[in-house]
Amino acid sequence: MMKTKASHTPVASVVVVGELNVDMILTGEDIVPEWNREKIANQFEIVLGSSSAITACALVSLGVEVTFVSVVGADYFGEFCIQELQRMGVNTDHIHIRSDIKTGVTLSFSTSSDRGLVTYPGSIPCVTPDMVTESLLREADHLHFGSYYLQDQMREHWSTLFAQAQQLGVSTSFDTGWDIRNLWDRSGIEQLLTTTNLFIPSEEEILHIYNTSHMEEVITKLPDLVGDVIVKLGSQGSLLVDATKQPLTIRSYPVTPIDTTGAGDCFNAGIIYGYLQGYRRATLLEFANACGALSTQGVGGTGALPTLQQIDHIQMSHS
Ligand SMILES: Nc1ncnc2c1ncn2[C@@H]1O[C@H](COP(=O)(O)OP(=O)(O)OP(=O)(O)O)[C@@H](O)[C@H]1O
Numbered sequence: 001m002m003k004t005k006a007s008h009t010p011v012a013s014v015v016v017v018g019e020l021n022v023d024m025i026l027t028g029e030d031i032v033p034e035w036n037r038e039k040i041a042n043q044f045e046i047v048l049g050s051s052s053a054i055t056a057c058a059l060v061s062l063g064v065e066v067t068f069v070s071v072v073g074a075d076y077f078g079e080f081c082i083q084e085l086q087r088m089g090v091n092t093d094h095i096h097i098r099s100d101i102k103t104g105v106t107l108s109f110s111t112s113s114d115r116g117l118v119t120y121p122g123s124i125p126c127v128t129p130d131m132v133t134e135s136l137l138r139e140a141d142h143l144h145f146g147s148y149y150l151q152d153q154m155r156e157h158w159s160t161l162f163a164q165a166q167q168l169g170v171s172t173s174f175d176t177g178w179d180i181r182n183l184w185d186r187s188g189i190e191q192l193l194t195t196t197n198l199f200i201p202s203e204e205e206i207l208h209i210y211n212t213s214h215m216e217e218v219i220t221k222l223p224d225l226v227g228d229v230i231v232k233l234g235s236q237g238s239l240l241v242d243a244t245k246q247p248l249t250i251r252s253y254p255v256t257p258i259d260t261t262g263a264g265d266c267f268n269a270g271i272i273y274g275y276l277q278g279y280r281r282a283t284l285l286e287f288a289n290a291c292g293a294l295s296t297q298g299v300g301g302t303g304a305l306p307t308l309q310q311i312d313h314i315q316m317s318h319s
């Protein structure tokens with residue numbers, strides 16, 4: 001049941017906490033960097049990046065009120081990120097600006113078939129759970145956490161924050177993101193899962209966490225679940241495992257992608273929105289698959305944010 005708010009226009013109120021950075025996207029065919037060579041890109045864009053910020057913008061696009069909690073440097077890119085979030089309707093009052101660090105930057109080398117990222121973390125690891133205040137939680141229906149590149153010593157404090165949120169009747173979700181340092185090992189994930197309604201990793205991430213190449217093995221190894229584990233399978237769609245441990249897979253919508261950056265983040269927004277609307281299992285995955293598919297139709301994470309009207313349209317055309 002959603003909390004009653006003073007204004008009834010937004011369908012729900014969500015706090016998103018996580019990293020904030022710009023993406024510099026170089027697009028072309030032969031653009032993989034090589035030592036002592038110079039490659040030529042066809043196109044260059046500087047856009048709002050970061051999984052958490054893209055999820056925040058996609059939630060707003062679905063009609064949700066979103067407060068974003070993060071950290072940037074007192075520099076040009078920090079200002080750019082805040083302006084872009086404001087332009088898309090995200091509340092930025094809880095973004096901390098620090099003059100002692102630089103805003104994170106991701107360089108994305110994007111071809112028609114694949115992309116590679118190089119990130120300078122800068123302010124990214126400075127996001128800490130205490131930035132989500134109790135008064136923010138009291139106003140929210142849901143708390144989402146995008147966890148890419150966090151401070152190691154902060155890990156257990158995120159589960160404390162999730163427990164506090166749930167005690168206040170706020171549902172919780174998180175997406176690990178790809179963290180090469182293996183910070184989110186199996187025990188860390190399982191600790192956070194005890195207070196998580198929706199865990200939304202990609203297939204590659206959950207296989208890496210469970211050190212296997214088979215989803216069947218992940219499912220047998222998962223602990224007793226209190227919430228749902230929803231795995232993003234790219235062009236194959238998505239898979240849900242809940243307390244019953246009976247996996248459900250729903251195929252994606254057939255689209256020709258322009259750029260898949262942020263598909264997973266828009267999918268996350270679809271899962272959060274759908275969950276708050278009371279959608280479950282197949283209905284939930286179908287809604288989020290539509291969000292992911294629609295987001296591939298533009299360049300950059302926020303180039304094609306899904307709307308309810310577009311979701312209706314794609315679902316009707318394929319029913
Ligand atoms: N080529 C595609 N065609 C149709 N739907 C897609 C395609 N790629 C992604 N999607 C949809 O978007 C969802 C999320 O995509 P994906 O699995 O690539 O997430 P991700 O690995 O987190 O990606 P990213 O890192 O780009 O955000 C998929 O589960 C699927 O529903």
Ligand SMILES: O=C(O)C(=O)C[C@H](O)[C@H](O)CO
Pocket residue numbers: 021022023048049050051052054106117119260261262263264265301
């Ligand atoms: O595609 C994704 O999953 C991303 O989150 C892309 C982002 O824009 C991000 O900045 C990459 O670090």
